[in-house]
Amino acid sequence: MSDFALDDPSFYEDFLVEAQEHFEQIEANFLALEEAPGDLDLLNAIFRSVHTIKGAAGFLGLQKVQSVAHVGENVLDDLRKSRMELSDRVMELLFETVDMLKVLVDDVRIQVRKQGEPEDPDPSELIRALEALRKGEAAAATAKAAALTGELHLPAALAGVEEAGRKAAAAALAEGKTVLGVQVELGSAIYGSAFNPISLFQLADLVGRLLHRQMVPRQPLVDLETFEPGSFHLDLVMLIEATEPMEEVRKVFGAVANATVTIHPLGLGAAAAGPEAAPAEDRRKTGRRASDDKGASDTIRVSQAKLEQFMNIVAELIISKTMISHLVERLTPLVSGQEAAGVAKELAHASVYLDHVSKEIQASVLGIRMVPVKTVFSKFPRMVRDLAKASGKKIDLQMTGEETEIDKSIIEELGDPMIHLIRNSADHGIESPEARLKAGKAETGTVVLRARHEGDSVVVEIEDDGKGIDPSIIRAKAVEKGLISQDRADQMSDDEAVDLIFLPGFSTAAKVTDISGRGVGMDVVRSNVRKLNGRVGVRSAVGKGSIFTIRLPLTLAxxxxxxxxxxxxxxxxxxxxxxxxxxxxxxxxxxxxxxxxxxxxxxxxxxxxxxxxxxxxxxxxxxxxxxxxxxxxxxxxxxxxxxxxxxxxxxxxxxxxxxxxxxxxxxxxxxxxxxxxxxxxxxxxxxxxxxxxxxxxx
Missing domain, CATH: 2.40.50.180 (CheA-289, Domain 4)
Known part of the structure; x- marks a missing residue:
């Protein structure tokens, strides 16, 4: 694998899995952020995901991925620190950034697994656009910072910070940087241990740049009568220009045993943060080990190939069990004599026990292979958003039953049929806002994705409240295209006529759009679903909408x-x-x-x-x-x-x-x-x- 920095493919496989998980989280958070532009928690979550991808890409030597993630991370950092406003232009560029990262990561997958040819896109134009965006916003932020009056304000606990530290913090704040005051109160249990408190200053390098450090007398000052030689009377104080999110800062300093750490966000003028401005959750006791904060993981990753191999072995076990049961059935009427009959009876009992054990093994391996359908559903909010923008429509996507589980091998094949159906619902099912208002409907159309278990099947439905499918138009088009005779069309019920949309080559679209045409690709949908031993059908009412139903087995094996x-x-x-x-x-x-x-x-x-x-x-x-x-x-x-x-x-x-x-x-x-x-x-x-x-x- 000469194209990569590391020779072990497992590093890249882990990266591919984790990156895909982060992409799904990022897109979901982006869509939520459009609805709540000022939500700092969402911005922090997106920042952490992009930061993780950047770090892993850097470790693996994936320079393109690292470069794009780095500039995207910078934009997100500006947003969460209010140095940039979340405009439509910013959102579109952020979506483009994620799309570019997806392609670049998929190129890694192609090269690692040696499947196909990578796209190898050039991200330089996107990077320039993001940098230009940042420069424009940074100029405005600098002007705003220059307009601030007053000097650096420190909370009472940091009142003893020297002038050099105050100036360094004020200068960083004027440039729009994040500055934190970290106060460490040491506990008496440190006495007699090998721990050197001065080493705490080195922790600053893990979360940013150390601007200033010193020992500050604890307030109130003690006198000789109340002095306790076994206690600390000086606190460690650091002023840090933070480059990591607050969660990372807490995590780093939370690893210090026998100390209490208080983190004070600092500011200039009206933005200054006094003691009361520090969030309660920023102050934490750290007298326990760092490992206490990390719950032991109870999950492991297993490759799909190993699961497939395990399933094949179980399938062979089922065949062997069936063979033994068949032999027992043939043997029982042939035996004669008490001893032979006893052996045959014991063999029958052993066969029943084998049947019981094999069913438990089968249920276990099927359970391992089961994954929630949300792994497929999570792709569609972004897709529906883009379809709505492209068509000038307003579409509300609703999803229920996302935790419904189905075999992973089926999940991987379910995406394409659903994409066809959702595209058709968005393009030719949902009407324009004007047409909907004229028809007495809300201008925002609704597409609903549902999933549920029915017996040993999974049912997935795609419902829209659009204009529906007119069976008379379907009949006429089918006859026009020579798919059925006029006599056959006249004999068909409305349900049978609507079902004709699944015939190869059938379409009612007057023209093919960039999105779809009602009926285009429907034969592909039915063909793909049949490959999964499933079936697809449609119910529709003119003027009210359509419901496409996909019914699939829980497992293919x-x-x-x-x-x-x-x-x-x-x-x-x-x-x-x-x-x-x-x-x-x-x-x-x-x-x-x-x-x-x-x-x-x-x-x-x-x-x-x-x-x-x-x-x-x-x-x-x-x-x-x-x-x-x-x-x-x-x-x-x-x-x-x-x-x-x-x-x-x-x-x-x-x-x-x-x-x-x-x-x-x-x-x-x-x-x-x-x-x-x-x-x-x-x-x-x-x-x-x-x-x-x-x-x-x-």
Whole structure:
């Protein structure tokens, strides 16, 4: 890794993870800062994040990252010390700074992992803009400082500071620097220890520049009658030009045992800080060890590769467990004799125990892989802000259920579909402020992101209160583009018509904007969600808005499935899609146009034969057994249908294995699994089966 200062890649991997966490915090705080420009806590939090990135980049020899972070840190420092006002121009440059840092850090990722080509942007123009901004604001701040009247005011505890120290502090304050007076009251426990109190002066170098130091008599002065030789009667006093935030100053001086440290922010004239001006939290007892302030961390970082390896081992364990259970089932009826029967019984007990332990291991590893969806949601406030500015709209983004957990491998693939959906909601869902007011709505549109658990699935919804999707327009566009016939369009329900937006190449946009067009990329959304063994659907009301719903399994590796047999072959249906199973007499099946249907408790439910949908065997209902049809009721994206199979086998946990490339295009199939007898079963895709049934009826 000759491009880097350090040879150990783990240093850079840790930096990449931490930098991403800081970026998410910075953007969230930036958005909050726009709503509360004077919030010093937010500014301090942003400053700390950028400062941390700068420090780590410097340690790793990442000069571009360090340079951009340094100038951004300077702007933030000016803001938090009131040397600069938070204008729109300042905010835009700060956002550009974070964007540049993201690209530069991503270049580090590309080079470390040797994946792709880095962008290698030139940040010099951005740095010049930030420096020019600072110079303009600094001139105003210097003029303001020059207008201050009066001399340096010190609190009573620092009244004994010499004139040289006062002048040094006043000069630094006139230049807009932060100056702190640090008073250290030493405790008698220091006597007899190896600690040298004078070494405290060296701590100033860790948080800034030492302007002045001296010993000051403690007030009130003692006389010979009250003098205690075991006590200190002089305090250490330092005047420091601080370059680190107050939290860092507290942390450094908080490491001193057997002493009380008081920190006094100093100022000139009307801005002077007396004893009462020092915040209560700036005075702290430090008689305990520094390690007491640092809670022991109970978390460790584990690489994604190691988690994947662990999950693969657990998956193989599940397959082995299934094989043993299968052997026990075959062995039990074959044994004869009391001793053999006893061994078979013990083997059955061992199989049950193995099943119990393997489930606990499975639950444990799944829990380790679970992460909250806020890792995805946190990207969207910034995106919606930029979309609103670009389109001249007012959009309020609301998020609920951010703590809902889902498998990390799914989280990483969920971002792109959500970006498509949110872009469409912002561009073609939410109307302009003028159009909304004309329609009797609030001029600010609302986009809501929700996440929740439903059984062993995670449901993510993107809802907007925009103009909705008009099914009549969808039908007309689909016919115009030759996607469906006019007869088919006339027969479609409104829900079926709206669902056409997911067809490849479908769009109602009169022109493609820089943001999106309603329908552009929707086929990509459905395709990406299906790759995750999930499904996506939409509900819409004209003039009221739309709700896009993504339903995903908690994990991609192991699922609960219903095994069914059709055409002499066993298939697996994901349990999340199965609503119920039933036996239906053949004479209860009716024909609706070209589709088959049954009466399910008063509801007309379309049905299709599995082997017909899969083209594995042609046949009709006349050849079915007279004792009834085995029907599985499945649902996907709010649509339901019945699938006719030869027989039900059982419910079972299965391990999902990807299909070979030459099998990946099989219609209605999403994956495969290995059974207890070593055989392979294909996993059905309910959403695609529904689509195949619709095409069959056209």
């Amino acid at each position: 192991i699922i609960d499935a219903l095994l069914v047999k059709s055409g002499g072959q066993v298939f697996a249906l994901p349990g999340t899609a199965v609503e119920e199973t039933l036996i239906v007499p053949a004479d209860r099946v009716s024909h609706l146009t070209r589709r088959l249907a049954i009466d399910l408790r008063g509801e007309v439910l379309g049905v299709a034969r599995l082997r017909t949908l899969l083209r594995s065997e042609q046949g009709d209902l006349a050849s079915e057994e007279t004792d009834g049809l085995s029907v599985v009721v499945v649902s996907s994206a709010g649509r339901r249908m019945g699938i006719i199979v030869d027989t039900f086998v059982r419910r079972q946990e299965i391990v999902i294995k990807p299909l070979a490339p030459y099998l990946a295009s099989l219609p209605g199939i999403s994956g495969a699994s290995i059974m207890g007898d070593g055989g392979v079963v294909l996993i059905l895709d309910p959403a695609e089966l529904l689509q195949l049934a619709v095409q069959e009826a056209v």
